[in-house]
Amino acid sequence: MRRTLLAVLLLFPAPLRAQDTTRAPGGVRIGITYAPLTRASVAVVRTAAAPWLDSVRSIVERDLDQSDRFEIVQRPSAGDVQSLIASRAADYVVQVDTAAGGTRVLAIEVVTGRRVQQAQLPIAGIALPGGRRAVHRAADDIVRGVTGTPGVAATALLFVRGGRLMAVDADGYGAREVRAAGRPALSPAWSPDARWIAYTAFVPAGQPIVLQDLATGAREVVPATEYGLNITPAFSPDGRRLAFAHGTEAGTDLYVYDVARRCCVQRLTAGRGFADNLSPAWSPDGTRIAFISNRAGSPQLYVMAADGTGQEVLGRFDFGATGPTSSPAWSPDGSAIAFHREVGGVPQVFVLDLATRSVRQLTGAGRNEDPTWAPDGRHLAFVSDRSGAREIWVVDLETGRLRQVTNVGGARLPAWSPRLSASEGRE
């Protein structure tokens, strides 16, 4: 009973507060809660009659909704932009129409009449290659124009289902297989430029780390990973290095490969006894690496400098009763690390605030694991079985709003992409 009460308290660590306006735009801080009533309202209207504009309008509207920064004014009818503006029914109006043979997405701040954002999409239909992505980018730019931080609709998630690599757009559209070496293929990771992915490939002769060019499908094996167990690759934020775990008969240790020079593998951790060190997560400035180690018994969260020095346990937080910990992910602003930890034998997603070393439990329903940050630093995707099967869900850390991304049955190990252009991250 006390445990339940504690869990409830952890789930709602602070009462809803008004938006903290002392923060710089874009300086997202975990724990600051936007009271829903203070969010700007937006109406997305179609003002021309081209056949594809309804699709564009509804994609933009849903993207703005899923940015969790707007209240959506529902179902404005076409052609009444002036009355919307006159009546001040919304703080912002986004107008979708045609221009120069393509599509125009125009955002207007109602009070001032200022054009917040205007996107000219060189497309006359979203079914064209890159069409949806271009619309997502337009929506993300509107979020940037209003809040200072772009949205994350023009992103995708890699994940694993049934041993196969899959990708899905961040809005849940287009779950598709990424042809990969090996079965299973595990632990997919994006390069920061979204050109490359890295993953563990189980081929008959070994378990190497594979670098794969997403556009061409060209593959290479990371040197030294032809031998032993090789898992949890992670690109450094500048894309020049790749950290990974390499297992031998003496345990599992972290190594880093110089991707930029395609040369040289350096060892970062030294096994004591048969310890496992795995799941490296780079700090966004590239100077530190968080990782999981069971050197002291149960797997826990550690951190070290990127050259392997200064290894220390990163908080054994709750009353000596800390459960096995796994899958760290460093937030894009550097202020927090998300991970999952067993609570009563069931994994739950937590966020550790590095400044205060305080921990916040985000989930409580079902099994919840393998968190991965959106580039905006306020959305977190994770795997949850709360719907009955393992699917990818996204939580907005500021409002606690949840949405289900996949509906594939058995999604695992998600990795959220950087922002993607129309052509990037295409498989």
Added chain:
Amino acid sequence: MSRARFWRHACAAAVLLAACSRNPQPVAPAPAATDSAAARQRADSLAAAARRDSLAALARRDSLARAQAVADSLARAMAERARADSVRAQVLREPDSAAATLMPSGLEAARAATLAEPVHFELDRSDLTAEAQRRLDGKLAILRASPRLEIQIEGHCDERGPDEYNLALGNRRAAAAKRYLVEHGIDGARIGIISYGEERPADPGHTEESWARNRRAEFRLTRGVR
């Protein structure tokens, strides 16, 4: 192993093999004895020749052993390289091509079954229980009796832990089973290890019994008795 180091080893082995395959230097035939002094001289020279011969034989034996050791390590290095090459080749191909082929063991059925018997582990543990050691002892006898046998030990986990942690745990389980066999006299070069984490359950269920069956090391023959 780097390419340069590999070729240094290869050259060293080639030089040694060439050296020991060369015919020994013939001893010069002694002149016919004409007097006792000459006979003594001849005896001395014969003794010296005999000493030379035995030293040469010793040296030959020694260099043969060294050459054999180098040749063995060369063969192992080449096998490792071939394996690394096949890893790279398999990555470039599409998946699912090579299913595990069944190795004809050449063992009688009962011994093959003993060798294949899985070893089980406690939750999140890689140390060997008394029962696990008993089963490994059964395999020890077979491996000792058939020195050509080579095996691969696969480490597996139940589905409960984190996917990636389970790969490391499965690796530790396979390594623990191998270590036991090596500590009891089996050449480590005969035993490979691999981890499948929770990816290949023996039992698809979600009960304690299924999980217990899935926390295991499996033993697969990679080279038969013939």
